[in-house]
Amino acid sequence: MTSSTHPASTGSSATPSTATVQMLTPDGERLDLDEGRRAELEQAVGAEALAHAAALTADDLLGMYRDMALARRVDTEATALQRQGELGLWASLLGQEAAQVGSARAAAPQDRLFPTYREHAVALVRGVDPAHVLSLFRGVDRGGWDAEATGVSPYTLVIGSQTLHATGYAMGVQRDGAVGTGDPARDTAVLAYFGDGASSQGDVHEAFVFAATYQAPVVFVCQNNQWAISVPAERQARVPIARRAAGFGFPGVRVDGNDVVACYAVVRAAADRARAGEGPTLVEAFTYRMGAHTTSDDPGRYRPSVEVEQWRDRDPLARLEAHLRRHHGVGDDAFAEVAREGDALAARLRRDVLGMREPGHGEMFEHAYAAPHAHVEADRRWYEEYVAGLEHGGAAADGEERA
């Protein structure tokens, strides 16, 4: 199969012509920047990104670690809940914590984020209650968090469609004069998340065209986790996805997606550019989906386990933990505290999921339209009467006898 030529199996060296921005090595060392390397990175992401990385304090880094660890704990709990039949489906983020936390932390409070269905860490960073995320996968509602308060739009499942919404939103931001004012509380960027598979969709290409044409303040964050279900990334693109941006007329950067510092710095620089009115950027976070595509998928059918093992060595949490321990004197206590917090969150989440109210049938008639609609009202009336009739004597034909 294709895996032998797969970039993931040979590491980023398989794509020597595209520099991958990395700031922490897999061992947790801060990359020493010699002159050549610094110049290369400045060329790729601008000096600002390097400055953002340098400005991160030990507290910032520990905060990032905490976000990643909590997201991973939520993910583990959700997977368990799915296995126990409490969720219909779960799309695991395992392995993608750094790409998500780094990018989400780079966003300003007023920025708007457009996720797909796997951005649970993004949601968490922005204050979305994970129970809201799980309610969607339990099938009791469509997510239901406050998009205005959190700046996180609802998850979308039709691949790539949200990249156009993000671009349109960014065009609105421009029209509202909320770019390039120099006021850090007003200037607004938009983050559009999508996957390597999604990069093949027409909608994504059209989003690139619109964003470039109007110089919309949008950052395209592609989490290249190497697989679109069973199809490897090179089946979607012959050149690194980041390089596609050049053809549309805006910068593209590939960043080590398992390096939270690099993800933060690069997305922060791109978002700053967007807010300053300098237009879109494509950031390709080169990462890996460690688990199955979703709980219904069986990656053993298409993916060599040796590849998974190789990526395990680049674990985003282990990398930051090593760095914090070695260079910032963070000790066992702090990590134990994060672990305790994670367990408490998971326990609370489990309680919340098990206690979720089942939706009443009337709810499906709500919000199909913003204003009353005769067809919906007619079907609602019919259904209410039908259910009332069943309660007076009718019984289920699928199972019991009818009365």
Added chain:
Amino acid sequence: MTDDVHGTPGEGRTTQRVTLSRAINLGLRAAMEKEPKVLVMGEDVGALGGVFRVTEGLAKDFGDDRVLDTPLAESGIVGTAVGLALRGYRPVCEMQFDGFVFPAFDQITTQLAKMTHRTRGAASMPVVVRIPFGGGIGAVEHHSESPETYFAHTTGLRVVSPSNPVDAYWMIQQAVESPDPVVFLEPKRHYWDKAELDTAATPYPLHRSRVVRPGTDVTVVAYGPTVPMALRAADVAAGEGRSLEVVDLRSLTPLDLGPVEESVRRTGRLVVAHEAPTFLGLGAEVAARVAETCFFSLEAPVLRVGGLAVPYPVSRLEEEYLPDADRLLDAVDRVLDT
């Protein structure tokens, strides 16, 4: 796979017990063996065998030149299938789920459907677009749609839906052989239903409807996922002394209403069932036509049983949304009480 394959054709046995998904797989195999120009294409159809495993093993047996794991781009899949067909190939495209056919909607309705007409018949479009459709599997948003009417409404397309493994086996081969584009709707919640398949039998014509259960009191018309439901309802009704005749449409365009009209002339009563909302659904067409042709035989208004005028609901509510045997029997009561 997990279904019991008692024997394979060629070892002398022609009968095996198969699931609906396996039946489509066997049908595709037969079509690919017979005609080297048949290609299978779609997302994950290769090594994975499709998310429903319908194309399992085809890439291994026919090579990835004939089974194309495509990029994740539905418009691309159907659009290139149009080009391949112009070049003499017979692509069978898989849409992963019903809700994801819409990125390809433009290519299907404006190009695939119209190429034959546009070329004054010079170009035929032997393309099949397979779509797992309908609800009942507890899925998330966009995984349980009933898009049949959009396609049936577009002249130039043929739309069919098998309701059981035997039909699935034959109909997929007939669809591949069709010189016209066929939208092939697979009732996904019945992928695992089993039946005895005789691969040496004579296939029933693709565009014919069929009485699948004779009866005398009320005619019930269904297709795809509502056929097993209608058969269950007919069982319950029989216990109550009511005889339902169930007609499986099988083909939505062209629509074969012959057996329906004949049945209505005997029963005088008609109920049409589908999962799609009733407004402008197939049932509206059937009701209008039967009103035209059987007006003097009808003892009661034609009733439709379908999905509700709401977006497909969250999975915990889908059993409320979907028409079930109770809802069908309620309609049966109403036409009999008239």
